[in-house]
Amino acid sequence: MFGLFKKKEAPKEPPSQQRDEWKEFATPFLPDELSIVAVTDASGFGSVKEPEQELWRVGIGLTAWMEEDSPDIHQGEASLVSLADDTLRNYLRQRVRPDFIIKFTARVSEDGRRLLLLDLPEPGFDPDLKAILEEQKKPVSFWEDGLGTFTLNRSVGWFETEAEWLGQPARLDFDRDENRADCLTHFHTLMERQEEWDQRVRALAAEKLLDLANDWAQESEEDREAAEITQEQFMERMELDAIQIYEDGAFEFWFNDGDLFWGHSIHVTGSLTNGPEEAQMEG
Structure with missing residues (x-):
C-alpha cells in the first residue's frame, strides 16, 4: 500500500479514509525522499491501531542511521515509522529483524528522530554501522550485593535479575532510563521487609478482586457448586x-493468578510511600 509494493505491481488507489490517514500522518515529515541505511534496535516492529482507524501505526527503534551517500552517522533515540494494512504489518514484523542493518527510502522529521518509511526495507551494509551493531549486541550486566546480577533485556529496555522472595524465585526489573541507584535502594527496602510487603500487596489484591474472582468461579461449570x-x-x-x-x-x-481468572495476571501498583493502591486483572 501507498507505493510500498510498487516493485511487484502497480499500486491500487487506497480508500479515501486511508488516504486521509496517510496525509495526516506524513505531514510532520520533510518532503525530501532519502536513501537511508540504519541499525535496528532489539525491540522489533510494534504496531497499534485505534478503533476508528483503518491502518496500523507501525514502528521500530533505530540506534543509528545515515544517508547512503553521506558519511554522517546519526545516533541516539530514533524510530522508523509508517502506516500499514494487515499485509504490510505482518511483512514488517516478520522480515525486518531486530539488531540488523537495513536499507530503505524515507522522509525525515525536522528533529531527525523519526523516519517515515516509503518502501520495503531490505538488508543493508556499512562498516561503521556494523561496528555500532556489534557493540550494541554485547551483553550489559552489573552485580548488586543482596540482589544479584542484573542483565539488560534489550528487547524491552529494562535491567532484570532473579531473586528469592519468601523462598520462591521472582524477577526484579527496572527501566534502564530510570536512576539506577534510586531503583536499587528501593529494591533493598522491599527485600528487607518481604513478609510485610507481600502481605500488604496480596491483601489489597484480594480486597479489590475477590468479588470478581467469585464471579468468574460461578461461570465455570466445574466450580459452580463450589464454596465461595x-x-x-x-x-x-x-x-x-x-x-x-x-x-x-x-x-x-x-x-x-493460580487459575482465579483462568490464567490471567494479577497486577498490583503502589509506592513505598503510600503502599499498595490499585489492583487489576490483566492479560
Missing part, C-alpha cells in the same frame, strides 16, 4: 512472578 473463594484462599493462590520498581519509589507487583 475466601480472602485467605485468594491470597494463597497468587504466585509472585515479578516486581518492577521506579526511581520515585513507585512499584508494580505481577502475579500468576
Whole structure:
C-alpha cells in the first residue's frame, strides 16, 4: 500500500479514509525522499491501531542511521515509522529483524528522530554501522550485593535479575532510563521487609478482586457448586512472578493468578510511600 509494493505491481488507489490517514500522518515529515541505511534496535516492529482507524501505526527503534551517500552517522533515540494494512504489518514484523542493518527510502522529521518509511526495507551494509551493531549486541550486566546480577533485556529496555522472595524465585526489573541507584535502594527496602510487603500487596489484591474472582468461579461449570473463594484462599493462590520498581519509589507487583481468572495476571501498583493502591486483572 501507498507505493510500498510498487516493485511487484502497480499500486491500487487506497480508500479515501486511508488516504486521509496517510496525509495526516506524513505531514510532520520533510518532503525530501532519502536513501537511508540504519541499525535496528532489539525491540522489533510494534504496531497499534485505534478503533476508528483503518491502518496500523507501525514502528521500530533505530540506534543509528545515515544517508547512503553521506558519511554522517546519526545516533541516539530514533524510530522508523509508517502506516500499514494487515499485509504490510505482518511483512514488517516478520522480515525486518531486530539488531540488523537495513536499507530503505524515507522522509525525515525536522528533529531527525523519526523516519517515515516509503518502501520495503531490505538488508543493508556499512562498516561503521556494523561496528555500532556489534557493540550494541554485547551483553550489559552489573552485580548488586543482596540482589544479584542484573542483565539488560534489550528487547524491552529494562535491567532484570532473579531473586528469592519468601523462598520462591521472582524477577526484579527496572527501566534502564530510570536512576539506577534510586531503583536499587528501593529494591533493598522491599527485600528487607518481604513478609510485610507481600502481605500488604496480596491483601489489597484480594480486597479489590475477590468479588470478581467469585464471579468468574460461578461461570465455570466445574466450580459452580463450589464454596465461595475466601480472602485467605485468594491470597494463597497468587504466585509472585515479578516486581518492577521506579526511581520515585513507585512499584508494580505481577502475579500468576493460580487459575482465579483462568490464567490471567494479577497486577498490583503502589509506592513505598503510600503502599499498595490499585489492583487489576490483566492479560
